[in-house]
Amino acid sequence: MTTSLLDTLRGGLIVSCQPVDNGPLDSIPAIVGFALAARDGGARALRIEGADNVAAVAKACDLPIIGIVKRDLSTSPVRITPYIEDVAALAAAGAHVIAVDATLRERPVAVAELLAAIRGYGRLAMADLSTIEEAYAAFAMGFDIVGTTMSGYTGGSTPDGPDLAFVTASKALGGFVVAEGRYNSPSLAAAAILAGADAVCAGSAITRTEHVTGWFAKAVADADRRRGETVLAFDIGGTKTLAALVRGETVIDRRLVPTPPDVGSAGWFDAIADMAADWRGEYHVAGVAATGLVRDGLWNALNPGTLAIPPDTSLSGELARRLNCPIVARNDAQAAAWGEYQFGAGQQRDMAFVTVSSGIGGGLVLGGRLVEGARGLAGSLGQVQGSKGDLRLEDLASGFAMAATAGEAGLPADTRLLFDAAKAGNTMAGKILDRAAARIATGLVDLQRLVDPQAVVVGGGVGLAPAFQAALNRSLELFDTALRPHVVFAALGADAGLIGIGHLAQQSDVM
Numbered sequence: 001m002t003t004s005l006l007d008t009l010r011g012g013l014i015v016s017c018q019p020v021d022n023g024p025l026d027s028i029p030a031i032v033g034f035a036l037a038a039r040d041g042g043a044r045a046l047r048i049e050g051a052d053n054v055a056a057v058a059k060a061c062d063l064p065i066i067g068i069v070k071r072d073l074s075t076s077p078v079r080i081t082p083y084i085e086d087v088a089a090l091a092a093a094g095a096h097v098i099a100v101d102a103t104l105r106e107r108p109v110a111v112a113e114l115l116a117a118i119r120g121y122g123r124l125a126m127a128d129l130s131t132i133e134e135a136y137a138a139f140a141m142g143f144d145i146v147g148t149t150m151s152g153y154t155g156g157s158t159p160d161g162p163d164l165a166f167v168t169a170s171k172a173l174g175g176f177v178v179a180e181g182r183y184n185s186p187s188l189a190a191a192a193i194l195a196g197a198d199a200v201c202a203g204s205a206i207t208r209t210e211h212v213t214g215w216f217a218k219a220v221a222d223a224d225r226r227r228g229e230t231v232l233a234f235d236i237g238g239t240k241t242l243a244a245l246v247r248g249e250t251v252i253d254r255r256l257v258p259t260p261p262d263v264g265s266a267g268w269f270d271a272i273a274d275m276a277a278d279w280r281g282e283y284h285v286a287g288v289a290a291t292g293l294v295r296d297g298l299w300n301a302l303n304p305g306t307l308a309i310p311p312d313t314s315l316s317g318e319l320a321r322r323l324n325c326p327i328v329a330r331n332d333a334q335a336a337a338w339g340e341y342q343f344g345a346g347q348q349r350d351m352a353f354v355t356v357s358s359g360i361g362g363g364l365v366l367g368g369r370l371v372e373g374a375r376g377l378a379g380s381l382g383q384v385q386g387s388k389g390d391l392r393l394e395d396l397a398s399g400f401a402m403a404a405t406a407g408e409a410g411l412p413a414d415t416r417l418l419f420d421a422a423k424a425g426n427t428m429a430g431k432i433l434d435r436a437a438a439r440i441a442t443g444l445v446d447l448q449r450l451v452d453p454q455a456v457v458v459g460g461g462v463g464l465a466p467a468f469q470a471a472l473n474r475s476l477e478l479f480d481t482a483l484r485p486h487v488v489f490a491a492l493g494a495d496a497g498l499i500g501i502g503h504l505a506q507q508s509d510v511m
């Protein structure tokens, strides 16, 4: 019997039919209804609270029942089946398994006595636990099943997700493990099995209609609030700084100032906050896209030639203090990648974004998520080694690099004039442009080899110049079609960073 019941449970779902206490579904007919519906949906067993409920369900439904009695005691935090008479009542009502709280906490009756009583009634014993020490002790005492039920409920705040690590650790002890507690979606229940659980017990997500309704209602209300919300967005580049009010893909209002050399100083932060002073009250969250490495709110230079930032500048902290709202900060090209993914040429595909302007930056959006990387470097194509010594692609093929090469060749050291000269038929100017485009094409092909995105979105002032686009396409055509990226050109232009960081701020959970 013992083996066959555990065999029935193994690899299956147990549904806990415990409606919200004193709620409209907290009645015997409703609990029986939940039990039958769970059976029809494919549950292998049920978890039922209260001897009367167990008796009613046992009569109506032939699935195995894990029975518990819950009590709120003034003398102990233990709630689940604390007394011998609870065990007796559950056995008499027809529970096949009796679960008790077997945590190492003060209790009215010793766990060993409860276990002996369960054994005396010939039932299987399940220990509801919160730590691996307790699991070890429970198996050593002879419990048939260990449940992770109490993890997150014995002190401190309860996490949102389940405790998969506890499942894996318990399973390593060798006995039968039920993953229970906050398995609120099919994918989390599946994750429990992959983490080693023999069976999964889900309750709230199936039988606490008030809770599930609350999750939906909150998600819908949050999305609705965010959709209509205006956010403050900054885009801090090497030469200019933009401040804007953004809603969705629309930039409602904007201001532009040159980026001064004292970036990162207290005075500079004051000036940035001043740019938005008269927008106060119109936003509740701000996003900051900045050139350089941005990770966890800290800001560092990626290329000090573009912008020299004091090490570990607290970009989020300093601005949060001055603007008095939460701040979401990202690298500018990563933010632009997100903008293009969400609203522009990326069209919600796996994509790499590469911006070619005075510098070269980039970002990756994979599986619907912006990849930041461990230090905020992910997708920074400008930082890969160029073909010359230890120079980076940015040092060789960016707008600045092209202008410098033009200057060395006796042409005006200015990207725009270089493009004009190329258009007018100047061979040297055309060569400089072609060489830069060829280097970037090689970078894009390498990116395709590494990440294999569905699309590579190319943007930036240089990247969107028709002469550069033509040169880039010519270079790409030299590569085998199997390796050639699907290049599309950015749709949001210079606003991609503002729109991307605005959306990231709007969607973030910082509020």
Ligand SMILES: CC(=O)N[C@H](C=O)[C@@H](O)[C@H](O)[C@H](O)COP(=O)(O)O
Residues within 6 Å of the ligand: 016, 018, 068, 079, 149, 150, 153, 180, 181, 182, 183, 184, 201, 202, 203, 204, 205
């Ligand atoms: C901690 C405690 O008292 N847990 C109780 C044990 O029976 C129930 O309130 C839970 O609903 C049950 O464990 C299932 O978990 P979830 O509802 O998260 O799927």
